[in-house]
Amino acid sequence: MKRDELTIFDSEAVREKLSYPDCIRVVREAMMALSSGETRQLLRTMLSLGPGRTFAQMPGALGEREMFGTKTISVFADPRSPGLRRHRGLVVLFEPDEGRPVAIADAEEITHIRTAAATAVATAALAREDARTLLIVGTGGQAHTHLKALPLVRDFERVLVWGRSPAKVEALAAQYPQLPIAAVTDLRAAAGEADVVCTLTTAAEPVLMGEWLKPGTHVNLVGSSGPGPVEVDSALVVNSRYIADSRASALDAAAEFLVAREKDLIDDTHIVAEIGEVLLGRVPGRQSRWDITVYKSLGHAVQDLAAAAHLYRSSLA
Incomplete structure (x- = not known):
């Protein structure tokens, strides 16, 4: 060269x-x-x-x-x-x-690749060590890359996949015979079973509700990358230990966070850390095994x- x-x-x-x-x-x-x-x-x-x-x-x-x-x-x-x-x-x-x-x-x-890699980094830092059930919400390109990245950081015994089109869910699952994938139609029930959830949709309104999650769940919010469309409700944001890839970016463009703040349910201090601060040991990620942790991915x-x-x-x- x-x-x-x-x-x-x-x-x-x-x-x-x-x-x-x-x-x-x-x-x-x-x-x-x-x-x-x-x-x-x-x-x-x-x-x-x-x-x-x-x-x-x-x-x-x-x-x-x-x-x-x-x-x-x-x-x-x-x-x-x-x-x-x-x-x-x-x-x-x-x-x-x-x-x-x-x-x-x-x-x-x-x-595609670095977004899933960042989710894997956050999951390794924030999900419980005994996390065994992964829920993928969405069937697009990011679903594929997350199915490749997430099993590198946790030993999942079950991988649940949900999407609006059952045919697309079945097609996605068929491409990964090496994974213990199950297509699901009841998102509420699947969310209640999951230890790790990744939302990878283009939804304009919430598809995942905070009340559906069991204590100790880790959630990666990936699909919405700007103000406006939200994938989860405000209850999930409020009741979580909320960690962003970049605090400045989250204050500017994290849709679910901005909606909850506009409702006066939280303020800027609800962002407890950047994921980099957790990795550096400056701020604890998970304080107890019962915490619901959120990683907000905006990409930078x-x-x-x-x-x-x-x-x-x-x-x-």
Whole structure:
């Protein structure tokens, strides 16, 4: 590879070269670095292009003398599949010595993998050690990546999958014969059995209610990534130990949190920590085995950049 050559990782290259164990490791390091102040990033800027059409920019730097760059992405509803969204775009990576762009990676594939990797990191830190039943709510792309990432951090004896379309649930389950997957139609009953729940939907109104959960459950809120659409009700937020990937991002865009705050049910102090603070040992994640813990995933630039930097460094090696 020539020194000034720009390395390009298309979607196939990202899938091939960004393994889930590696991505879990680099995302874990990135989230600790974010909470310790080593990394730099701005809140994402989002430009509405009409209903179901958003253009977003997410700039950041992995450190003062580390790689930096941006994720530029479009989030468009799929007109052929109502309820589905595509995240198409690029992660552009620069080296820190001369400021040269050195790599471009497919943002959709990185987003899929690093989001599930971040959920796995949070689940490892917050779910009970004896968690044995996983509930996946949703059947889209993130359901696939979470089914690959979550079993790496807990030994699940049952994996329950729920979606609005029973046919899609059955099709998803059939693709993972190595997992103990069961398709479910009663979400309330499934939520009451689960030790770990991942909401991965495009729901505009709550699909998961706090009263359905048993004490000790860990919930990963992933599907809603901006103000407006909420996947869970305010009771779940209020009664949880609420931990975000980024406090600043959550105060700006965590829909379920913002709705509960607008109702005067909570205030900003309800965000007890960033996940990076938990990983650093600064704030306890779970205080008792009966806590209901929530990890709010909004995604931030340093996760994408850490994944892209790993790809780039691996290609050099």
